[in-house]
Amino acid sequence: MGGDGGFRVLAGVDGSAPSRLALEWAVTEARLRHGQVRVVTAWEFPPVTVGTEGLVRDPDVFPQTARRLQNEALKRVDSEGLTVTGEVVQGNAAAMLLRAAENADLLVLGSRGLGGFTGLLLGSVSTQVIHHSPCPVLVVRTRSRTGDE
Template sequence: MGGDGVFRIVVGVDGSAPSRLALEWAVNEARLRHGEVKAVTAWQFPPVTVGMEGLVHDPEIFPQAARRLQDEALRRVDSGGMKVTGDVVQGNTAGVLLKAAENADLVVVGSRGLGGFTGLLLGSISTQLVHHSPSPVLVVRSRSGGEE
């Protein structure tokens, strides 16, 4: 807990079903601990190779899309009056969440995000967090064990 006695939970939100479950879990846990939740969404510019430079006419679409995704997730969760804030940050997802974890008592993520291979138990981001986070990490799996 911080010096003010507030239990802080950081939760990774990417719009996937597991991240929505992670957000629900984080809000419920913060309610029990009289804490607060910060939803963190990371975004990056897509890689561009020679000849593709003209495909993206408005670079603002990426942070705007990330903000819309996070806003939708926050609207869908029942915060019950709890303090739930959002942060949309440019950068590598694991790096962004590891930085946010420096000021957290707990980091919560879904077991699988939007990319990767669906049969794996843990995604690359959750694996990096489990191994490198300065705070405890809770990985939430979907209720059915698969994607919802």
């Protein structure tokens, strides 16, 4: 349990359906344990290869988009009566979540984010976090009616 007496739940949010579900779960868990929620959204500049340098005209679009995705997710959950803080950080999502998890009692994240391989059960971020987290991890998976994610 957190050193300040409150249970600290960390939620990783990237705007995907599984991350929004993870945030809902994190808020519910914090409410049950009389705790607080810290939401972390990480962003990175996309890799640039020869010939693509001019495609990104406004580098501020990345942190702005991350902030917008986080704000939209926060608006969708009922966090009344809870302390919920949000943070948008630049860096690799797994690395940023692992760093933030050092001060958490539980880390909640979605099984799949906005990355490329949709058929996988776990994404690269959730896989890395599961193996290296300093606190317990809950990976939330969505269910679809067709069986596909």
